[in-house]
Amino acid sequence: MAETRVDDPGPRSAPAPHAGRHPGPKEYIRIAIILGAITAAEVAVYYIEGAREFLIPILFFFSFVKFALVVLWFMHLRFDSRTYARFFVMGLAGAVTLFLIVLLTFQVFSS
Amino acid sequence: MASVSVPAERPGGLLRRPHATTGFWAWFTTVDHKKIGILYGITAFAFFLIGGTEALLIRVQLARPDQTFLDAAVYNELFTMHGITMVFLVVMPLSAAFFNYLLPLMIGARDVVFPRLNAFSYWAFLFAGLFIYSSWFLGGAPNGGWFGYAPNSVIDPTRGMTFYAIGLLIAGIASTVSAVNLAVTVLNMRAPGMTLFRMPVFVWMGLVVQLLLAFSLPVITIGLVELLFDRLFGTHFFDVSAGGSPVLWQHLFWLFGHPEVYILVLPAMGIVSEILPVFARKPLFGYQFVVFSGIAIGFIGFGVWAHHMFAVGLGPVANTAFAVSTMIIAIPTGVKIFNWLGTLWNGDIRFTTPMLFSIGFIAMFVIGGLSGVMHAVVPSDYQQTDTYFIVAHFHYVLFGGAIFGLFGGMYYWWPKVFGRMLSETAGKLNFWLMLIGFNMTFGPMHILGLQGMPRRIQSYPESLGLAFWNMVSTIGSFVIAISVLVFLVNAVASFRKPKQMEADPWDARTLEWATSSPPPEYNFEEIPVVHSRDDLWHRKYAETEGGRVVPVAAGGSGEGTYPDGAGHAAQDGAGHAGGHAIHMPSPSYFPVIAAAGLPVLGYGLLFGVPAVAVGLVITLAGFFGWALEPSAE
Amino acid sequence: MATLEHSAAAPVTDHAATSTGLPHLKLAMWLFLASDCLLFGALISTYVLYRGASTVGPYPADVFDIPYTSVSSFVLLASSLTMVLALAAIQRGDVGRSRVWLLATALLGMTFLGGQVYEFTSFVREGLTLKTNVFGTSFYVLTGFHGTHVAVGVLMLLTVFTLSFAGKINQDSSMTVELVGLYWHFVDIVWIVIFTVVYLIPTGSPAGG
Numbered sequence: 013m014a015e016t017r018v019d020d021p022g023p024r025s026a027p028a029p030h031a032g033r034h035p036g037p038k039e040y041i042r043i044a045i046i047l048g049a050i051t052a053a054e055v056a057v058y059y060i061e062g063a064r065e066f067l068i069p070i071l072f073f074f075s076f077v078k079f080a081l082v083v084l085w086f087m088h089l090r091f092d093s094r095t096y097a098r099f100f101v102m103g104l105a106g107a108v109t110l111f112l113i114v115l116l117t118f119q120v121f122s123s
Numbered sequence: 124m125a126s127v128s129v130p131a132e133r134p135g136g137l138l139r140r141p142h143a144t145t146g147f148w149a150w151f152t153t154v155d156h157k158k159i160g161i162l163y164g165i166t167a168f169a170f171f172l173i174g175g176t177e178a179l180l181i182r183v184q185l186a187r188p189d190q191t192f193l194d195a196a197v198y199n200e201l202f203t204m205h206g207i208t209m210v211f212l213v214v215m216p217l218s219a220a221f222f223n224y225l226l227p228l229m230i231g232a233r234d235v236v237f238p239r240l241n242a243f244s245y246w247a248f249l250f251a252g253l254f255i256y257s258s259w260f261l262g263g264a265p266n267g268g269w270f271g272y273a274p275n276s277v278i279d280p281t282r283g284m285t286f287y288a289i290g291l292l293i294a295g296i297a298s299t300v301s302a303v304n305l306a307v308t309v310l311n312m313r314a315p316g317m318t319l320f321r322m323p324v325f326v327w328m329g330l331v332v333q334l335l336l337a338f339s340l341p342v343i344t345i346g347l348v349e350l351l352f353d354r355l356f357g358t359h360f361f362d363v364s365a366g367g368s369p370v371l372w373q374h375l376f377w378l379f380g381h382p383e384v385y386i387l388v389l390p391a392m393g394i395v396s397e398i399l400p401v402f403a404r405k406p407l408f409g410y411q412f413v414v415f416s417g418i419a420i421g422f423i424g425f426g427v428w429a430h431h432m433f434a435v436g437l438g439p440v441a442n443t444a445f446a447v448s449t450m451i452i453a454i455p456t457g458v459k460i461f462n463w464l465g466t467l468w469n470g471d472i473r474f475t476t477p478m479l480f481s482i483g484f485i486a487m488f489v490i491g492g493l494s495g496v497m498h499a500v501v502p503s504d505y506q507q508t509d510t511y512f513i514v515a516h517f518h519y520v521l522f523g524g525a526i527f528g529l530f531g532g533m534y535y536w537w538p539k540v541f542g543r544m545l546s547e548t549a550g551k552l553n554f555w556l557m558l559i560g561f562n563m564t565f566g567p568m569h570i571l572g573l574q575g576m577p578r579r580i581q582s583y584p585e586s587l588g589l590a591f592w593n594m595v596s597t598i599g600s601f602v603i604a605i606s607v608l609v610f611l612v613n614a615v616a617s618f619r620k621p622k623q624m625e626a627d628p629w630d631a632r633t634l635e636w637a638t639s640s641p642p643p644e645y646n647f648e649e650i651p652v653v654h655s656r657d658d659l660w661h662r663k664y665a666e667t668e669g670g671r672v673v674p675v676a677a678g679g680s681g682e683g684t685y686p687d688g689a690g691h692a693a694q695d696g697a698g699h700a701g702g703h704a705i706h707m708p709s710p711s712y713f714p715v716i717a718a719a720g721l722p723v724l725g726y727g728l729l730f731g732v733p734a735v736a737v738g739l740v741i742t743l744a745g746f747f748g749w750a751l752e753p754s755a756e
Numbered sequence: 757m758a759t760l761e762h763s764a765a766a767p768v769t770d771h772a773a774t775s776t777g778l779p780h781l782k783l784a785m786w787l788f789l790a791s792d793c794l795l796f797g798a799l800i801s802t803y804v805l806y807r808g809a810s811t812v813g814p815y816p817a818d819v820f821d822i823p824y825t826s827v828s829s830f831v832l833l834a835s836s837l838t839m840v841l842a843l844a845a846i847q848r849g850d851v852g853r854s855r856v857w858l859l860a861t862a863l864l865g866m867t868f869l870g871g872q873v874y875e876f877t878s879f880v881r882e883g884l885t886l887k888t889n890v891f892g893t894s895f896y897v898l899t900g901f902h903g904t905h906v907a908v909g910v911l912m913l914l915t916v917f918t919l920s921f922a923g924k925i926n927q928d929s930s931m932t933v934e935l936v937g938l939y940w941h942f943v944d945i946v947w948i949v950i951f952t953v954v955y956l957i958p959t960g961s962p963a964g965g
Contacts, residue, residue: 078833083945368805
């Protein structure tokens with residue numbers, strides 16, 4: 013940029029090349045295999061009669077792990093600027109919190 | 124004005140790139156944030172006049188008991204359209220006008236991050252407003268209240284509520300993309316040296332508002348889609364007999380609707396935060412507190428929505444929780460009030476029209492805030508809800524608050540935008556008439572509400588004893604009308620004056636006053652380098668040991684305060700920054716085209732599927748053309 | 757005389773200087789995705805609210821075919837892999853390879869959509885439409901919204917794929933692929949939630965257990 017600058021301008025800067033580690037195709041494939049395995053496990057758990065009681069927490073755990081893997085690795089949030097994560101978490105946490113409250117007012121979680 | 128480069132012949136190009144800089148086509152294809160801001164402002168003001176007329180009709184009907192000037196069906200349409208108009212077609216776009224025009228200037232940028240997206244937002248808003256208003260001629264206007272409660276909004280047999288759902292969906296798209304656009308602009312386009320805490324409060328409020336929009340609009344989008352599907356496709360979202368719940372609509376609506384009221388008032392608060400320091404010749408008292416309070420209001424604002432639902436039967440736990448959160452939000456609001464008062468305290472005050480409107484804002488907003496806190500007390504609200512006490516509350520905060528602030532902003536920035544001043548004499552008349560008329564109209568509504576006058580009734584019987592204050596209120600509304608006329612005359616008359624205005628007629632503090640009035644297309648000759656908050660002020664003035672403010676030797680007001688004289692060469696055509704030409708983004712047809720497909724799609728949903736396909740094709744063609752066209756050529 | 761791009765909206769490159777150091781479009785995309793969380797939050801909670809509320813059938817247990825839908829899930833997950841491989845390739849400057857993975861992603865996306873269409877039509881044949889009950893209402897609108905997002909994603913993928921032949925996609929403009937990728941992965945994670953909440957977590961029918 014050829015703007016006249018009297019002194020160090022401070023915050024303005026060109027975007028840094030990917031800071032830190034950068035996963036390669038092998039790592040992505042590994043993650044995809046894990047995702048596939050978890051999905052298979054989810055379906056298996058669905059059919060196991062003995063697991064009925066814990067079905068919901070187990071399924072939530074599994075989907076949470078898949079969610080995190082895709083967001084952190086495939087969407088690169090683990091390696092990118094905190095700012096992206098902050099905004100995404102704002103939206104995600106906002107959605108989860110607000111709608112949990114709405115469902116609570118309908119007593120969806122009570123028997 | 125700066126020249127825009129002549130478009131190259133594009134082999135195989137469908138539409139030649141527009142290149143007009145003046146005249147109708149220039150406005151039609153503009154991507155310049157300043158022109159877009161003016162378009163928003165003019166359109167919003169036109170809707171203000173229409174919404175105001177709707178209000179006058181309501182007041183005429185209610186002036187006396189048992190009147191039949193308007194039948195119930197038309198009355199329902201009028202109060203519904205009045206609400207929709209004022210919220211979505213006046214205050215929001217008027218705030219957008221200020222954000223669009225000023226945010227880039229205040230942060231020392233040349234435009235917003237995505238200028239064509241900016242234009243798209245304006246056109247989508249305009250088409251949404253026209254679409255909703257076309258309903259008057261196409262089967263009836265929306266009549267279920269601006270809040271469209273189900274199941275009434277679902278089962279109403281006229282077309283109005285379908286227009287409501289589709290129209291607001293289109294407007295929502297406009298606002299959502301604009302929110303992303305302006306948020307990224309504020310975060311990414313600040314001049315060197317402008318850290319977040321050196322930004323003007325108006326810019327901060329802008330950022331908070333864009334985030335509120337981005338996170339609240341999706342919720343009402345789904346609510347409106349569910350409403351639309353229930354109306355058009357026989358779904359059961361709000362159908363009790365099928366297991367649905369109308370209360371779901373209320374949650375979805377108010378999850379948006381409450382942040383929306385902060386979207387409506389925070390811009391005006393930002394404006395007041397800019398005006399007070401200038402006309403008190405003092406920095407804003409407690410800048411960080413004002414900023415953090417704005418953020419807190421935005422955040423807590425997401426946690427109070429069910430205070431609109433106290434009488435629905437959510438139960439004591441929910442009611443209590445929301446009552447408490449609603450009371451808590453009064454705290455950051457109060458902090459702002461005290462900081463504004465602190466700004467005025469011991470200031471060297473000039474009672475110009477912008478200053479009067481700002482002080483008026485503070486006083487009226489406090490009154491509205493007090494009645495608001497009264498509603499927060501659940502048992503009190505059982506008496507107040509659905510009465511005119513509520514109508515009084517929200518008009519005090521939205522009219523006495525937001526509108527007063529926006530009027531103050533118009534008087535303050537008029538010279539910057541149009542190169543002429545509005546008359547101070549007419550301005551003061553405008554202010555006093557508006558203040559008196561406003562209080563005459565809405566003050567008595569507190570009494571009427573507590574006497575039991577329900578909302579949304581077409582008439583009331585003589586025996587209820589409500590006649591006197593209703594008459595006072597109606598007279599007040601016509602005083603408001605006269606005050607608006609005074610403004611209009613003032614505005615029109617200002618254009619008779621020659622367009623010669625200094626860069627900084629008010630001796631102000633922020634960067635928009637460092638460039639000419641009006642600014643050149645590229646805003647600044649050289650992007651300024653910022654060293655402090657209120658950077659312009661500190662270039663002009665320094666403080667002596669005794670704390671006295673003295674002019675800086677090399678400075679003056681406005682021009683000449685930044686290297687190479689921002690604002691010097693504004694009149695000579697092409698902008699030059701240090702010998703290099705400034706290339707601005709080129710005008711484009713595609714934003715209008717992409718926006719135009721949306722109402723066509725809407726009419727298709729109402730009248731026939733072929734139009735849906737046509738609308739989709741137009742919008743997609745617009746988007747593809749846009750994506751493939753370079754931003755500047 | 758050299759003309760310099762002072763334009764506030766210079767053609768998007770990774771090299772435009774910004775106050776945060778972050779590219780405009782990427783910041784905008786993350787903000788958009790954050791707001792999209794609320795969109796799907798509203799749809800999913802509508803579904804959850806109405807779980808078990810239908811007064812007439814068919815009910816979820818009557819129509820859901822878990823093995824079938826889990827194949828759909830695998831397909832979408834696989835498409836996230838191909839997407840990220842497309843990005844890795846273009847960041848290396850390998851346009852050809854990237855093109856292959858982009859096409860693969862689009863094809864997997866279309867397979868997913870085809871699977872949805874087949875699933876919907878078979879549900880309709882079994883008597884579940886938008887209007888049948890709140891289950892049909894909330895199910896079709898939720899998965900329909902998701903499917904529309906997938907369709908838009910496929911459109912973007914095919915567009916980028918086509919543009920790559922015109923030389924518009926290369927190592928310097930890898931941001932375009934990255935942005936499409938972010939959108940695509942988001943659509944995938946929404947499906948992860950839908951698969952669990954809608955399909956796997958059982959809804960008892962009111963008459964039965």
